[in-house]
Each structure stands twice: as structure tokens, then as C-alpha cells.
Amino acid sequence: MTIDVKTLAYVNFYAAIGTLEKYVEYDEKAKAIAAQQDIVVRFNVKGGPDGVVVFKDGKVKVLPYDGERKVDISLYCSSCDQFNKVVAGTAMPIPTKGLFKTLAFMGKPESPFNVLTGKMAEIMRKKEFASQEEKDLSTKLAFYAMVAGIAEVGNHDPIARYAMKRILDGEISLGIKDECYATLVKSGGKDDKEARLTCIRRKADNGRAFMTFADLETAKGLIDGVLDSMACISSGKLDTRGHMLMLDNLNKILNIVPKYLA
Amino acid sequence: MTKTYTYENNVKTMLRAGKVIPCGVYGHLGPAEGCMIPSSAYPFFLERAKGSEMWDVDGNRFIDYMCGYGPNVSGYCDDEIDAAAQAQILKGNCTSLPSHVMVDFAELLTATVHKDWAFFCKNGGDVTSFAIMISRYYTGKKKIIFVNNYYHGVAPWTQKPDTPGTLWDDCHNALYVDWNDIEGLKKTIEENKDDIACFISTPYMHGNFVDNELPAEGYWQAVRKLCTDNGIILIIDDIRAGFRMSLEGSDRYFGFEADLITFCKALANGYNVSALCGKEFLKGAASTVPYTGSYWMSAVPFAAGIANINKLIRNNACEHFKAMGERLIAGLHKTAKELNVPLISSGHPALFYLRIEDKNNNFLIHQEWIAECVKRGVFFTSHHNHFINLSLTPELVDETVTIASEAMEVMVKNHPELYR
Numbered sequence: 001m002t003i004d005v006k007t008l009a010y011v012n013f014y015a016a017i018g019t020l021e022k023y024v025e026y027d028e029k030a031k032a033i034a035a036q037q038d039i040v041v042r043f044n045v046k047g048g049p050d051g052v053v054v055f056k057d058g059k060v061k062v063l064p065y066d067g068e069r070k071v072d073i074s075l076y077c078s079s080c081d082q083f084n085k086v087v088a089g090t091a092m093p094i095p096t097k098g099l100f101k102t103l104a105f106m107g108k109p110e111s112p113f114n115v116l117t118g119k120m121a122e123i124m125r126k127k128e129f130a131s132q133e134e135k136d137l138s139t140k141l142a143f144y145a146m147v148a149g150i151a152e153v154g155n156h157d158p159i160a161r162y163a164m165k166r167i168l169d170g171e172i173s174l175g176i177k178d179e180c181y182a183t184l185v186k187s188g189g190k191d192d193k194e195a196r197l198t199c200i201r202r203k204a205d206n207g208r209a210f211m212t213f214a215d216l217e218t219a220k221g222l223i224d225g226v227l228d229s230m231a232c233i234s235s236g237k238l239d240t241r242g243h244m245l246m247l248d249n250l251n252k253i254l255n256i257v258p259k260y261l262a
Numbered sequence: 263m264t265k266t267y268t269y270e271n272n273v274k275t276m277l278r279a280g281k282v283i284p285c286g287v288y289g290h291l292g293p294a295e296g297c298m299i300p301s302s303a304y305p306f307f308l309e310r311a312k313g314s315e316m317w318d319v320d321g322n323r324f325i326d327y328m329c330g331y332g333p334n335v336s337g338y339c340d341d342e343i344d345a346a347a348q349a350q351i352l353k354g355n356c357t358s359l360p361s362h363v364m365v366d367f368a369e370l371l372t373a374t375v376h377k378d379w380a381f382f383c384k385n386g387g388d389v390t391s392f393a394i395m396i397s398r399y400y401t402g403k404k405k406i407i408f409v410n411n412y413y414h415g416v417a418p419w420t421q422k423p424d425t426p427g428t429l430w431d432d433c434h435n436a437l438y439v440d441w442n443d444i445e446g447l448k449k450t451i452e453e454n455k456d457d458i459a460c461f462i463s464t465p466y467m468h469g470n471f472v473d474n475e476l477p478a479e480g481y482w483q484a485v486r487k488l489c490t491d492n493g494i495i496l497i498i499d500d501i502r503a504g505f506r507m508s509l510e511g512s513d514r515y516f517g518f519e520a521d522l523i524t525f526c527k528a529l530a531n532g533y534n535v536s537a538l539c540g541k542e543f544l545k546g547a548a549s550t551v552p553y554t555g556s557y558w559m560s561a562v563p564f565a566a567g568i569a570n571i572n573k574l575i576r577n578n579a580c581e582h583f584k585a586m587g588e589r590l591i592a593g594l595h596k597t598a599k600e601l602n603v604p605l606i607s608s609g610h611p612a613l614f615y616l617r618i619e620d621k622n623n624n625f626l627i628h629q630e631w632i633a634e635c636v637k638r639g640v641f642f643t644s645h646h647n648h649f650i651n652l653s654l655t656p657e658l659v660d661e662t663v664t665i666a667s668e669a670m671e672v673m674v675k676n677h678p679e680l681y682r
Contacts, residue, residue: 163424170623208624230285230294234276236302242624244296244645245471252424 003259007156009048009080011260012087014199015148016121017043017053018062021201022144022180023120025059026137030119033112034058039105041113042071043093048080053113073098073105139220140180143213144201146223146254147174147182149261151199154253157260163252165195172246173204176213177239183207184250209246212239225258264668266637271319272306279306290331290646297470297643303633311338313653316641324641325662329649332502332527336573337653343531346569350562361561367568374571375511377523377539381548383558386501386526387415389538390462392553393522394419396540397460397495400547405435405454407447407461407494411469414462414499441467442478447485451492460495461485465503465512466609471645473617474609482518489521495544501526501536506612506649508580509571511539528574533566574652580612583650586659587611590650593663601674602681603631615647620680627673627680634669642666 024034035058042052042065052069054061065071075093077083085091095102106113124142129135154164167186175181181203188194204210213219218237221227229251232238240247279286285294286306293301305318314337316326329335336343354361368380383389398404406419414420418432437454439446441463451458463485467475489496498520500512505528508515513523521544526536534557540548573579588611598605604619618628625644632644640662642648674681 159424159430162422166422166424206622208622228280228285230288230292231280233294233301234280234286234292234306235273236300239300240296241299241629242626243471244299244625248296249424252426255426 004157005080005084006048007153007160008260009045009083010152010156011149012084013043013045013049013051014062014152015145015261016087017117018148018199019124019141019145020053020060020116020120021062023060023116023123023141026140030116031058033116034060037105037112039073039101040069040071041073041075041105042097043075043077043083044096045077045083046079048077048083071097073102075102135220136179136216139216139223140176142223143174143176143180143219144182145261146257147184147201148199149257150250150253151184151197153257153260154197154250157253157256160253160256163249164197165190165192167197167246167249168208168243170208170243170246171204171206172209172211172250173207173242174211175203176216176219179216186246207242209242209244209250210240211247211250213237214239264638264665266634267305267320267322267639269302269305269318269320269322275319276306297646299629299644300633303636305636313337313339314651314655314658322639324636324639325658325665326641327648327650327662328641328643328646329651330527330532331646332649333530333532334649334651335505335528335579336531336570337651338532340531340570340573340653342573343533343566343569347533347562347566350565353561355562356557356560360559361564363561363564363568364559367564370568370571371525371529371537372539374509374575375523375525375539376514376519377511378542379540379545379548381538381540381553382564383536383538383553383555384534385415385536386499386524387417387420388555388558389524389526389536390414390497390499390501391417391419392538392548392551393462393495393497393524394460395551395553396522396538396544396547397497399551400544401459401493401495403457403459403493405437405458407437407439407450407458409441409463409467410438411441411467411472412462412464412499413469413502441475442481444481444484444488447488451488451494455492458492458494460497461489462497462499464499465507465516468502468609468613468615468647470647473606474613474615474647476610477516482513482516486518495521497521498523500524502647503610503613504528505571505574506580506583507610509574529570530563530567531570533563533570534560535563535567577652579652582652582654583612584610586650586654586656587614589656590614590659590662593660594666597663597667597670601670603670603674609647612650613647614650616642627677630676631666631670631673634672635666638665638669640665640669 024030037055039055044050050065052065074097076096077093086093123138153160169186172184183200183204185198214237276286298304307319309317309319316324371380418428421428423430423433437450439450498513500523503512504525513520522540591607606617609615620627629644632642635642
């Protein structure tokens with residue numbers, strides 16, 4: 001499968017960096033680092049995402065740039081490819097506002113943004129864990145990255161977009177039973193310009209379709225590709241119910257997500 | 263209150279299956295296809311089946327309304343049909359030359375469905391694919407008109423570009439229209455004039471996950487005329503509905519004539535054979551397009567098919583299917599009305615489709631009711647049409663209504679917020 005650089009840029013911003021929202025919520029050390037920041041950073045990627053990472057009161061929000069929000073740092077990437085290299089740590093963005101703040105916030109390996117994103121990525125990619133708690137955190141972060149990844153891949157990858165448009169409008173609930181939940185909201189019908197998926201990192205209010213992992217172990221196995229999803233449905237480890245056609249099309253996107261989150 | 267079933271051996275067997283078979287049970291008979299919700303309410307493996315009943319590996323008994331998703335048309339393990347098959351086994355099955363029973367079967371089938379020739383394969387997808395190939399060869403055109411909510415098998419030409427294993431190129435020649443939409447069909451034909459090989463459709467819209475729809479008055483006659491006027495081959499996929507509404511083919515049932523018609527499920531009561539039947543003018547094309555398979559001329563299914571069709575004719579099978587379907591639907595609606603449950607039934611009574619309407623439009627209430635039915639011994643599925651077979655008796659239908667009514671009462675009690 002071909003990786004679309006534009007889709008990858010959106011996944012990197014909203015699914016990878018976006019999972020900082022949950023990382024600082026779950027991890028006390030991360031929360032402490034975030035609590036010391038009061039800053040809005042804009043990533044303006046030509047032909048790709050234009051969004052802000054907001055650090056406020058120990059919380060992080062990753063949002064599309066609305067054109068009005070006051071930003072402290074503005075970083076420009078001349079292409080999606082360049083932004084993807086920035087995320088991979090092999091390139092630097094061009095600061096167009098807040099040069100000194102940029103240096104302090106993300107200029108060195110020990111700068112807060114780099115520490116947070118680096119540690120989060122390390123936990124998500126780990127195969128051996130020091131504790132069950134660390135393993136569970138890794139699974140939860142991977143879950144949120146996956147759900148946000150579904151939204152971005154569905155909105156931008158050419159093949160996945162075909163499936164996304166055919167999802168009926170409404171909320172799809174995804175969750176790890178009794179642990180964590182997220183919602184994908186489909187809107188815009190089948191219209192090529194209007195149809196889109198939005199990820200909300202909380203439980204659905206009015207779900208039309210439901211996909212729930214029985215436990216963290218199952219979620220981890222499925223996200224890592226160690227377990228087979230069909231086998232998990234058969235064994236009851238993956239519960240699917242509600243409007244199954246919504247999930248059917250969602251699964252087609254989900255099949256494509258791992259190549260972007262690898 | 264009926265004791266609900268448990269499935270210890272089913273789960274154990276599924277765990278074994280998952281180790282050596284993709285999905286454990288792949289395809290439409292498996293829980294991964296979205297019709298068994300939740301999968302914990304359903305059995306996965308059978309020990310035996312007879313007539314309209316089946317027993318799973320835990321010894322649970324079910325009255326079965328899926329009928330193997332169609333092939334069980336005369337009753338599981340029907341003595342008469344199985345005897346014909348066993349007699350043929352003693353004479354030979356998959357041999358270096360076909361048995362003469364192939365000719366006997368072709369004569370019986372073409373006479374029954376009023377077509378000029380029959381070509382035998384194994385599965386429904388074999389014959390829908392062959393129908394497309396014949397249409398393209400005969401017309402020299404490439405595009406296929408599908409009706410939305412269709413199912414014509416799993417070959418790449420039937421799929422969408424986002425289906426795993428399918429390429430964009432596989433779907434380039436697909437055109438889509440809505441069911442019962444003659445104006446939409448006219449527009450599609452006009453926009454693709456001189457490039458359309460065929461129009462393929464089931465005789466009525468019996469798609470999964472949606473209420474089924476019968477043809478509007480004059481619909482098929484209008485489609486027939488448009489196809490004739492524009493040199494488009496009219497293919498009826500009668501794999502699911504064939505021999506359920508009429509033994510003469512569903513095109514006849516709805517008062518028109520298809521150029522090609524496919525049969526499979528109800529052809530031989532579970533013995534593996536499918537058939538493409540067609541008009542004389544396409545016989546040359548069917549002879550020319552290369553198409554064959556190792557088991558396509560096996561004699562046992564032909565012998566079973568002959569016995570099956572003769573049994574269906576002799577017993578006025580379609581009248582029985584309709585009567586039993588109507589009896590069941592009436593019983594279910596009576597309970598639903600008493601409990602204020604908005605039950606909707608659609609499609610032909612022989613292939614009835616059920617749905618409980620809910621304000622959240624998420625099927626959860628319907629899925630809960632169906633699951634309660636299954637756990638008490640009535641094998642329904644949530645989002646697929648059901649099937650009636652010849653062995654189904656009024657007594658079994660009445661028992662079904664009793665069980666399904668109890669299941670509905672349980673569902674209603676679980677939701678006082680909806681049903682007061």
C-alpha cells in the first residue's frame with residue numbers, strides 16, 4: 001500500500017502529536033511538564049495541516065488553527081514531506097513567529113515539547129515494559145492514536161476516503177471496556193467536499209455503532225497486529241453491535257491505518 | 263420462562279478453529295460478518311440437522327430460519343433427495359466424462375424456469391461472474407449497472423475500491439442506480455450510452471441491513487424495455503430468491519423475462535451446484551467464453567437437484583413457503599402490537615426481513631430481541647432476510663412465535679425507558 005505524504009502529515013499532527021492530550025492526562029510526570037507551559041504553538045504546513053497545540057493549565061489541546069487564535073510560536077513547513085521529517089526528528093520547521101520561545105520550547109532534546117513527544121513515542125513503541133501500569137498506559141495511548149488515525153486516514157487517504165464517505169452520519173463509539181472510550185463523528189453525508197470524520201476523545205453520547213475491546217490485553221494485541229480481529233469477534237473479545245454497516249466501512253479504514261502509524 | 267442456552271463446546275471449538283482457519287468461521291456463516299450480534303448469543307458449530315431443526319455441539323436445539331442462508335429448501339437431510347444422491351454415489355460422481363444426469367438436470371431445469379439452456383457451476387459467484395463475462399463478450403461493451411444494496415458474490419468486479427484485495431481498476435466499469443428508480447436508470451444509460459454491457463439485479467431488493475423492497479408496479483417492465491432498446495443484457499441474480507417465490511424463476515413471478523438468470527441456493531437442497539440459464543441468442547456466447555472447474559460436472563448434485571426440483575413441484579412448495587411465512591409474520595406482529603414494539607417486516611413472506619424500529623436508529627433494540635430469540639432456540643439473524651423451507655410445519659411456526667414472543671417480552675422488560 002502506498003503511503004500518501006499528505007495523509008501522513010495529518011496523522012502525524014492530529015493522531016501522533018494529538019495524543020499528547022491523553023498523555024498529559026494519564027502520566028503524572030508528563031502532566032507536571034505540561035503544567036509549566038502556557039503557550040500556543042501553530043504548525044502551518046503548506047498543503048497539509050494548519051493547527052495549534054495549546055498548553056494551558058497542565059492540559060494539552062490539539063486543534064485546527066481558526067485564523068484568529070493568538071499564537072506564541074508559529075512554525076512553517078514548506079511541504080507535508082518536510083513536516084513528516086520534522087516529526088521524525090530529521091528536519092526543523094521554519095519559525096515565523098517566536099524564534100526565542102521556539103528555541104526554549106523545542107530547540108534542544110531536553111526542551112519540554114521534545115521531552116513530551118519523545119517519551120510518549122517511546123512508551124507507545126515499547127515492546128517490553130517495566131510495569132503493568134506502563135503497559136496499560138502504552139495501550140491506552142495507542143488506542144487514542146488509532147482512533148484519531150482512523151479519522152485522519154479516512155479524511156485524506158484516497159482509498160480510505162472512499163469508505164469514509166459511505167459511513168452513515170452519526171457517532172461511532174470505540175472503547176476498551178471500563179478503561180477508555182473515544183468517538184468518531186461522521187458528518188456531511190456522501191458529499192465529496194462535506195463528508196468527514198472527527199475524533200472526540202470521550203465516550204459517545206448518541207452512538208449508532210459500537211466497537212468495544214473486552215480488555216486492555218485484547219486492545220493491545222489487536223492494535224499491535226498480534227491478534228486477528230475476526231477471531232476476536234468470534235471469541236467475544238471484540239464486541240461489535242449497532243449499525244454494522246458503519247463499522248464495516250470503518251474497518252476498511254482501520255485496515256489502512258497501521259501503515260501510517262507504524 | 264424458557265431456559266437460555268449456553269455454548270461452552272461451541273466456544274471451545276471456535277478457539278480450535280481460530281488456530282487453523284482464518285476467522286475461525288470465515289464468510290457469511292461466521293460471526294465476523296455482522297449478522298450474529300452479539301456473537302456470545304449464537305452457536306458456531308452444529309452436530310446435526312434435520313428438517314427445519316438443528317442441534318449445535320452443546321446439544322442446543324434450534325428452529326432454523328436461515329436454512330444454511332438459503333440452500334435448505336426441502337428440509338435438512340431430506341430422505342428422498344439424499345436417497346437420490348446416494349444412488350448416484352454408487353454410480354459415480356466426479357468422473358472423466360460427465361454423467362447423463364447432467365443432461366437430465368438441464369432438461370428439467372430449463373423446462374421449469376422457461377429458459378433455453380443451462381450451464382452448471384458450483385457457487386452463486388461462479389454464475390454471476392460468468393453472466394458478466396458472457397454479457398461483455400456478446401455486446402462488446404464493458405460497463406455493468408448495479409442496483410444499490412446489491413450482493414452478487416465476492417469477486418472483485420462486485421466489490422468497491424476500498425474492499426481489501428480489490429483494486430480501483432476492478433471497479434472502473436461499475437455504474438450504480440437506486441432500486442425502483444427508473445428515471446435514475448434512464449439517466450445512467452443516457453450518460454453511458456453504447457458502453458453498457460449489462461444490468462444485473464436481484465428480482466427485488468433483499469439487501470442486508472435495510473428493509474427489503476418489492477418492485478414498484480411496472481418497474482421490471484420498464485427496465486426490460488430500457489435494456490432491450492439499448493442493447494443491454496438483463497441479468498437476474500436469483501441465487502437467494504430463486505425457487506422461493508416461484509419455481510418458474512423470479513422474472514416470471516414479476517411478469518418479465520430476463521436474458522440471463524442465475525440459480526444456486528435452492529437448486530439441490532444443499533448439494534453443491536449452481537446454474538446460469540439463458541435465452542437462445544446468448545447460447546453461442548456461453549459456448550465461446552472459456553469457463554470450467556474441476557467439480558462443475560459432478561453427478562451427485564445433479565441427481566439431488568432433479569429429486570429436489572421434482573419434490574418442490576409436487577408439493578406446491580412456493581405456496582407452502584408463503585403460507586408459513588405469513589403465519590409466522592402475523593404471529594410476531596400480534597405480539598409486537600400487544601407490547602407496543604414497532605416491528606417492521608418486509609420483503610416476500612418466503613424470505614421475510616425483520617427490524618424493530620428505534621428512535622436512536624442504531625439497531626440495538628432489534629439486535630437484543632434477535633439475540634434473546636437465538637438463546638431460546640429460534641435461529642434468526644439480525645440483518646439478513648430469513649428463509650422458509652418445505653419441511654417447516656405450522657406447529658414449528660407456532661412454537662417459534664411462542665419463543666420469539668417471550669424473547670420480545672424479555673427485551674421490553676429490559677427497557678422500561680422505551681416500553682411502559
